[in-house]
Structures are given as C-alpha cells and as structure tokens.
Amino acid sequence: MANILVINGPNLNMLGKREPEHYGRQTLGDIIEELETLADDYEVRLYNFQSNAEHEIVERIQTAIEDIDFIIINPAAFTHTSVAIRDALSTVKIPFIEVHLSNIHKREAFRTHSYFSDLAEGVIAGLGPIGYQLALAAAVEKLK
Numbered sequence: 001m002a003n004i005l006v007i008n009g010p011n012l013n014m015l016g017k018r019e020p021e022h023y024g025r026q027t028l029g030d031i032i033e034e035l036e037t038l039a040d041d042y043e044v045r046l047y048n049f050q051s052n053a054e055h056e057i058v059e060r061i062q063t064a065i066e067d068i069d070f071i072i073i074n075p076a077a078f079t080h081t082s083v084a085i086r087d088a089l090s091t092v093k094i095p096f097i098e099v100h101l102s103n104i105h106k107r108e109a110f111r112t113h114s115y116f117s118d119l120a121e122g123v124i125a126g127l128g129p130i131g132y133q134l135a136l137a138a139a140v141e142k143l144k
C-alpha cells in the first residue's frame with residue numbers, strides 16, 4: 001500500500017479564521033478529513049504534517065526517505081522563501097505535487113515566485129481545498 005505524506009506550512013493551522021477571501025472557510029481539519037476519506041477509497045495510507053517551523057518541515061521531509069512514496073506539499077509562506085525546504089526535497093528525491101489554496105499568480109508580486117515549482121511533478125493553485133483532492137488523485141495515478 002502506497003504511503004502519501006501531506007505537508008502543510010505556516011499559518012495553515014489557522015484556516016477557517018484566516019483571510020477567507022483567499023483561503024476559504026474550511027479548517028485544515030476539514031480538508032484533511034476529506035482527504036482521508038479519499039485515501040481510503042484509493043487504498044493508500046495518508047500521513048499528515050503541519051508546522052509553522054521551517055526546520056520541522058525540513059526534518060519531516062528528511063525522515064520521509066524511510067517510507068514515503070509521494071509528497072503533497074503546501075509550503076505556504078515558505079513557498080517564496082525556503083531554499084532549505086527545497087534542498088530537503090532535492091535530497092530525498094521523493095516525487096511531490098505543490099498545492100496552493102489561492103492563485104499565487106493573482107496576488108502580490110512576491111507570491112508569484114516558488115522555490116519548488118521547477119522540481120514538482122505538478123503545481124495546483126487557486127482551486128481551494130479541491131486542489132488537495134486533485135493532487136491526491138494525481139499522486140495515486142503516478143504511483144500506479
């Protein structure tokens with residue numbers, strides 16, 4: 001059974017309370033609950049991790065080398081800043097899909113650059129929580 005790790009970055013623990021015009025009103029728990037139902041249907045094992053700390057995300061990616069087949073990551077603000085997380089992904093060489101709830105290309109200029117997109121299998125942005133579900137479907141397809 002494939003192991004898929006979902007990583008969410010800083011401030012995503014505040015979903016539901018945070019700028020609903022950009023991030024909607026679902027909590028991260030709501031989003032993950034929907035993903036877990038889908039994972040059951042796909043017969044894959046889902047692991048979830050959220051942190052506001054860059055080093056914790058780096059370390060979670062490092063340990064993923066032991067048992068994770070695919071990563072779905074919303075690096076949140078670290079999308080635009082983190083060479084460290086980029087380097088961790090390059091080190092473990094686990095395929096990943098980059099997800100953003102909002103369309104980062106329709107927002108402030110600083111959000112239009114990602115340190116991850118050129119390494120990703122694919123990027124989904126602007127579709128809200130469905131973006132995670134689409135990423136899971138794509139991951140399952142790629143792991144066949």
Ligand SMILES: O=C(O)[C@@H]1C=C(O)[C@@H](O)[C@H](O)C1
Pocket residue numbers: 010011012074076077078079099100101102103104111
């Ligand atoms: O759309 C999202 O999910 C991303 C989430 C964040 O927290 C922002 O810092 C990013 O710029 C966009």
